[in-house]
Amino acid sequence: MSKLVLSETDAQVLQLMRNADVFTDLENHRITNDEPTGSICFTCADGHQIGDIYTRHSNIYEEEACIHTFGLNGGALLLAPNSPLLPLIFPEGVHAFLIQQIDDAMKMKGINLCAIYTHFPCGAATSARLSIMDQLGLVVSAKTFLKKRFPTLKVPLFVHVHWPYRSGDSEQPPRPSMRRTYYMSGKHAEAWIVANRQLVIDYEADLRKKALASAPPPAERPSSPGVWIGTSVATR
């Protein structure tokens, strides 16, 4: 797939979330104190973005740390047990395989932190017609699953944005294009979505309208993830 460019609508919605501190600067997440040994880093394989994601994640650590990276199409979206990105034929088998890979890495490397990433724009998510809220809901679902499966594992959420032409940081002058990694609070994201319900409904209705206008629907799209009760994500 060629390099994707974030749509103007998605950039506007992500900017609103950034302004509301749903996404905060990476430096403010003291991951090194939490788990100085290193991270299992679960991210999308996107060849245009993974280099930047890996470099910035490595830079969180002041000392050399083990960054044990899994790069697969869709990244942490695959870790949600209800992910529509998992192949429909063997959903339990594929998900169990991914979780076993994390289990093995924890034991092999003595790591107790799994940083899970989603990014915008993501080709795998775009192919499955996931909205921003779908993507964020799936990584929250992935975190919930991992915490239940590995009760002592720390699972911070990260969001990587390739801003197309506007600045993601209001205090900085706009630049033609830039990449940023943010730490995300699932609780803040949920609160933002609930507080901006009408905006979310309009945004997702617009996405569906554009999708219908551009191409036929995917063959067997599973039902919407519906992670967050009380939002349009859960009800459509």
Ligand SMILES: [Zn+2]
């Ligand atoms: Zn991707």
